[in-house]
Amino acid sequence: MSKNKMIIMLIGIVTLLLAACGNQSGSRNPASLTLNEGDNPATSKQASYKKLFQRSLFLGDSITEGLSYHDVLNEENVLAGAGKTAQFALEDVEELVKRKPEYIFIQLGSDDILWPTDNPKEYSLSYYAQLIDEIAGKLPDAAITLLSVTPVTAEAESSEPRYLNIGEYNEGVKELAAEKQVGFFDLSPIVADHTELYDTDGIHFQAEYYPILLDFLKDKLGYGINTK
Known part of the structure; x- marks a missing residue:
């Protein structure tokens, strides 16, 4: 060749x-x-929560703040921060009203029971009542639901004995809800079923807790969207 x-x-x-x-x-x-949002079940479910609660606002302390911190809900649907008490939450009413939520979930008390006063429960609930009145007065059509303070681990109670008062405080919140004719949900059952989701301090929660919380609220309120 x-x-x-x-x-x-x-x-x-x-x-x-x-x-x-x-x-x-x-x-x-x-x-x-290319992985589209709908192709990833976790991402799709996360988007469903954001859609489902887009007309809601969660007001609370650092435990509530986990909803936005872990990107389970958008920041505009969460108004919370470390150290927030019922008294300090009064400063958020103006901002809350600006956001015009139709559903308002309030979870306060984890920091209130640690307040250095003779009767932290009575002190806190007096401001809690004022908070509800102010919100209801400015957003009369909004549905307000109070959420119980979540229990802590035995180790956390041992480190801070004032956490032993959580049950008594929650009874006060429940009575306040009845007095003000707003909703009340006890979150202790879902925490008891998922103790593995406590964070290392035994007070806060890992990211996986928050979808469970929202599923619980969705079922309680009968929201018509499937996040599963």
Whole structure:
């Protein structure tokens, strides 16, 4: 075989190989490698919670803040922060009203029971009552629901004995809800069923707790959207 024929044959083989590789690459749609929000069950469920509670606002302390911190809900649906008490929450009423929520969930008390006063429960609930009155007065059509203070672990109670008063405080919140004719949900059952979701301090919760909380509220309120 002449040198020229051999070169022509090699060029032909290389051309065929390149064409084959090109066809193989072309058979895969690049778009199929892109993960859309709906293709990821976790992301899709997270988006469902944000949609479901887009007309809601959660007011509370650092435990409530976990909803936005862990990106379970959007920040505009959460008005919370570390150290928040019923007294300090009064400062948030103006901002809360600006957001015009239709459903308001309030979870306060975890910091209130630690307040350095002779009767933290009585002191806190007096401000809690004022908070409800102010919100209801400015947003009369909004549905207000009080959430109980979540229990802490035995270790956390041992480190801070004032947490032993959580049960008594929650009874006060329940009575206040009845007095003000607003909703009240006791969260202790879902915490008892998921003790593995406590954070290391035995007070706060890991990210996985918050979808469970929202499922609980969804079922209680009969929201008509499936997040599963």
